[in-house]
Amino acid sequence: MSWAREAGAVFAKEVRSEWRTRVALSSVALFAVGALTLIGLSLYVGQGQTGPQTAAALLWVLVFFTAATGLGRAYVLEEERGTALALRLTARATAVWAGKFAANGLLLLALAALSAPVLLSLLKVNAANLVLLACVLTLGCVGIAAVFTMTSALVAQSSAKGGLLAALSFPVLVPLLVAAVHGTNAALGVGNESGAFAAGAGDVQLLGSYAVVAVTASLMLIDFVWNEG
């Protein structure tokens, strides 16, 4: 049995379980819809216009807190329900991590793909470079999903899971969030397409490198975190 098939089975199980219980999906959707509604209402009341910088910051605030709300349950739920024992006995730690990371990444990407256009239209901000925006969103979500999946494994056996998850993840994610906000600002703000890409190319490189490092480090460390024996 190849490692990829094992990870694929975990991914399929995660998607199936999520589809049936909608635990993460409902909390993530509720947060995103609530945040977007509040932003829309505040703009309606204030009759104001926001620039690309504010739009970029709001977008990543939305993505970060949505991830903190929904992605942390990946390992926590396994421990709380007692299914972690069966999983430890049968699957490799790295395959479990990869399957959960893929499911978390998919959920976050879907959320970003749905909420970004809504947010930008609410703020009346147009994207100068859609490809750059898509790259920044994709790589940013991959990095965030990797960090939250790993942090979820770290805090799963502790008593203060909710608070620890955000507290541990945020400092690790600061470089990613800075690059993501800067890259999004470039994609939204610079007048023409090539200018936007030139301004955001460095951020895309940083986000890509961050994602590679986060995934590699997680795969190297997860066995020590997941298996006590």
Added chain:
Amino acid sequence: MGEMQPVSSDTAAGAETRASLRLEGVRRSFGARRVLPGITLEASGGEVVAVVGPNGSGKSTLLKIVAGLMRPTRGKIVLTVPGAPPIEDAAGRRARVGYAGPDLALYPELTGRENLEFFATVAGRPLSKQESSKRLAAVGLGGRGDDPVSVYSSGMRQRLRLAFARGGGDAPLLLLDEPSLALDERGVALVAQMVAEQRERGGLTLLATNDPREVALGDRSVVLGA
């Protein structure tokens, strides 16, 4: 609930699994509190060892350590199976044990069949629908395999745990922690049948229990906390 069928190996490998287990001074502490004193034990070729003792004496802890789910504070565990060098690492043991305990849960939102198929797939031995049906029938869940586990009674969940532990019926080491918990008389008979089959194949069984019916299944007993 479906008719319970005779428990029998459903793989060719299930024929003969002569194994031996050696525990040398296995100890576990949580901080200053020692929950498991140094346990030394040897068992081989079809033996069934009942691990008995009062609540909190470390029976479940011992089984988890042997399963590779928990690290001993001190001591050594060596599992020997035919055709392989002695296995001393936890990952090696995890891959070769069948384990069922009260704190092991299966996914409530999945059906019994989906649970068995998922765990078999990640363990590297995917099941066909026919094979999963056979495994479910073997624990008396033949007619309920496509129901979600969330609607199972506690006895049915225990039967599913036993199916999980039994796997393909070829684990060299079967670790059963209070296996008759919540089971009716036929379920208790199923446990006895599983243990008998394991013995016939030359596999080892460790039973953590205080139930006299389960203790009677053992060839000998190890008393903890005495």
